[in-house]
Amino acid sequence: MFVSNLHIKSVIKIILIFFLVTFLLPVNSWSQSKEVVALKGDGIYRLLTRHGLSSVEYMDDFIALNKSSLGRNNSLLAGVKYKLPDSEDSSGMTKSAAAPSKGTGKIMHYNIFGNNYADVEIESNDLKGAVYYIVGGHGGPDPGAVGKYNGQIVCEDEYAYDVSLRLARNLIAQGATVYLITRDKNDGIRDALNLKADKDEVCYPNLTIPLNQTRRLRQRTDAVNQLYKKHKGSFQRMIALHIDSRSKRENIDIFFYHDRRSKTGEKASEILRNTIEAKYRENQPSRGYTGTVSSRNLYIVRNTWPTAIFIELGNMNHQRDVKRLVIPNNRQAVANWLTLGLKTDFKTNK
Known part of the structure; x- marks a missing residue:
């Protein structure tokens, strides 16, 4: 042919x-290939955010992808190469938290988060219109529950505050308006096991925290309620973060309180609880999760005007619970999971 x-x-x-x-x-x-080298002092949260990935969306993926290269307690090893999670799912669509079309492209600066975390990229508008008041437990002259880990003193107010900062930063990155009611201008987000205790926390906007418990709770309640009036008509939540003090033998999971009169608060607490249970089931299938939701007659829950959610992060006297808090990546994971739950709350519980 x-x-x-x-x-x-x-x-x-x-x-x-x-x-x-x-x-x-x-x-x-x-x-x-998206491989990056961990720098000295890097944690997963810092590494992801430096490379434009939201820890809320990608931390679990990162751990699964790099499990064999991580150190103890999922720590990063300086000088080691790590794979970054793909920002596209199997359909080729970019995940929402990293999608520039959803975000504003803005980077906001907040000194309260500390030098390494002060710049916050607004990743999405998923929480635009939502207002959050985050109240870290105790502070000022009151350290709250005090425990020990590896011979070091650990104070409730410092660890609850660090989770508060991480949660606040996450929420801002999702487009929310956030007020930190308990504030420390010096601490910022700290990537350390041992968070040094101090007594210089103040109540929003810059009020000295009294030692008397009733006066302290009234001060915080008043701060929240004054801001609530400013945002009247908006979607609003008050979130109090604490660490319980129980028997050394009592290992507890994160659990939630709401006001008995508030069906919205009950539903919000259930959403958060279910989100955390799902994340444990995904990441630690054999672990189980026993966190509960119940009503309790707590002053700040009863008297603040926004829907209130009171969260106990663990038992300061139990070593496994304390370990969940002293490891920075764990504190970030808790903040990430609460953020996911609060996004669901915003979409479904208005």
């Missing part, structure tokens, strides 16, 4: 294109 030179050239051209697409182009893509 006669074949023209033109036809032969066309066939060769097609074969060449197929070769380039099949063999050379993927090599080029693989050469740009």
